[in-house]
Amino acid sequence: MVDFDPAIINKTFETTEPVEVNADWIQHYCEVVGETNPLYVDEEAAKKGPFGGVIAPPSYAVTFRNGRHFFEHVPRFGRRGFDAGKDVEFVAPIRPGDKITLSSAVKEIYEKTGRSGSMVFVVIRSTLKNQKGEVVAHIDHRFMNRP
Amino acid sequence: MNSFQEINVGDTLGPLELTVSRQQCRDYAQIMGVAGIAGRFTDDEAAKKEGLPGIILPGNMSLGLLAKLVTDWIGMGNARMTRIGTTYRQPVQPDRPITIEGFVTNTDAAERTAEIELWIENEDAERLVVGTATVTFSK
Numbered sequence: 001m002v003d004f005d006p007a008i009i010n011k012t013f014e015t016t017e018p019v020e021v022n023a024d025w026i027q028h029y030c031e032v033v034g035e036t037n038p039l040y041v042d043e044e045a046a047k048k049g050p051f052g053g054v055i056a057p058p059s060y061a062v063t064f065r066n067g068r069h070f071f072e073h074v075p076r077f078g079r080r081g082f083d084a085g086k087d088v089e090f091v092a093p094i095r096p097g098d099k100i101t102l103s104s105a106v107k108e109i110y111e112k113t114g115r116s117g118s119m120v121f122v123v124i125r126s127t128l129k130n131q132k133g134e135v136v137a138h139i140d141h142r143f144m145n146r147p
Numbered sequence: 148m149n150s151f152q153e154i155n156v157g158d159t160l161g162p163l164e165l166t167v168s169r170q171q172c173r174d175y176a177q178i179m180g181v182a183g184i185a186g187r188f189t190d191d192e193a194a195k196k197e198g199l200p201g202i203i204l205p206g207n208m209s210l211g212l213l214a215k216l217v218t219d220w221i222g223m224g225n226a227r228m229t230r231i232g233t234t235y236r237q238p239v240q241p242d243r244p245i246t247i248e249g250f251v252t253n254t255d256a257a258e259r260t261a262e263i264e265l266w267i268e269n270e271d272a273e274r275l276v277v278g279t280a281t282v283t284f285s286k
Contacts, residue, residue, distance in 0.1 A: 025178075032174045033211035034165070037218050049223050050285070058228045059214035062207045065180050080197075083206035085234040090227070 002111045002120050004075055010105050013073035018099035018131065019064060026056045026096060029063065055093040061137040062086060066104050066126055074106065077120035078147035084121065087140040092130070099131040107140060120145045151226070151254075151284040154261050160220045160249035167204060167212075172241040175208040203238035209276045213265045216247050217280050229260075230281040237275045244270055249280075259284040 030041050035057045038045035046054045094100065107125040111118060121144055128137040176188035186193025191201045210233045217228045239245065249265035260283050267276040 028174075029178055032171055032178060033208065033215055035211075035215050035218065037221075038223060039218075045223070050225050050227075057211075057214065057218055058231070059207075059211040062210055063179050083235060085232065086206070086210055087230075087232040088210075089230050091229075093227075 002077060002109060004109050008073070008075070008106050009109075010107065012103045012105045014067040014069050015103040016065065016067045016101050018101050021056060021060075021094055021096055021098045021100060023054060023096040026054065026060065029060055030057060033057070033059065051093055051095075053095065055095050058088075058090045058093075060094060061088060061090065061128055062139060064100060064102055064126075064128065066102060066124070066141075070104065070124075073104075074122060074124060074143070075109070077122075077145040080146045082144045082146075084142045084144035086142065089138045090136075091138070092134055092136045094128075094130070094136050098136075100136065101129050102126045103129070116146075118147060120147075150224075151256075151259050151261070154251060154254055156251050156253060158251040160216050160251075160263065160265070161247050163216055163219075163247040164244065165212075165247070166244050167208070167239070167241045169202060169241045172202055172204050172208065175205055175211070179205060179207060181205065199238060200240060203240055206233070206235045206276075209233065209235060209239050209267055210278070212245075212247055212267065213249075213276065213278050213280070216249055216265060217263060217282060221282060224284075226282050226284040228280055229283040231265075231278060232280075233276060233278040235276055237273065239267060239269075239275050245275070252279075259286055 039049050040057045043054050104126045108123040111120050124141045126139045173189045188205050194202045246268045249263050252264050253262040263280045265278040266274045
């Protein structure tokens with residue numbers, strides 16, 4: 001059985017300082033991942049679309065850092081840690097000028113035995129809010145630790 | 148894109164064939180702010196020390212590529228990707244051709260949603276990254 005302090009579950013360990021999103025960053029992000037949808041890259045076309053202006057592609061939400069003290073609060077089991085996957089709920093669009101904060105907590109810790117042996121998964125839930133206090137996304141980061 | 152009424156189970160997304168360059172990989176790591184702390188995304192030697200064949204794409208970048216398939220499918224339509232889930236099974240390497248594909252697995256008329264299965268495959272037809280997404284249409 002994996003050993004950890006149950007008091008850490010669902011307890012927010014850090015809320016980041018707000019990060020202001022600007023249109024240039026969104027453009028650069030779109031170039032790097034190949035997003036060409038006019039909703040994200042063409043202000044004139046986006047004005048006529050459902051959001052009334054350029055928004056960030058949904059996947060932009062996963063580019064925000066989890067905070068400076070992330071690794072102090074996220075337990076490690078074993079030597080090597082990998083990003084095993086994500087579950088992201090996109091609640092509202094992120095727009096240029098938004099100031100985004102992340103609050104993170106350990107959501108779940110569980111052990112699995114696969115073909116290559118035992119693995120411990122640590123799931124961190126980050127909630128992203130904008131300057132109005134509206135939730136824009138929930139991100140569950142699934143980290144796999146191998147002894 | 149089609150309206151919700153025109154979406155059918157089995158409709159395909161892609162295939163999108165592409166090769167991510169090493170520079171794109173480094174640029175993504177830079178955007179995430181992990182370029183300086185996680186050499187596996189930027190530096191071949193550091194990646195090899197971790198037992199990897201060379202630099203690999205950050206997992207989030209694979210998520211971004213899968214998401215692009217969905218946002219291309221939606222186009223300027225009155226719908227939004229409201230959820231994506233990914234599992235990183237094997238590392239995705241830059242400079243190697245990959246194919247990104249998906250198909251509609253379910254639709255829900257009451258919620259006006261379409262469920263989509265997605266994956267990134269290498270030249271050997273190995274699924275390196277798999278995922279699911281939900282697209283919600285305006286009512």
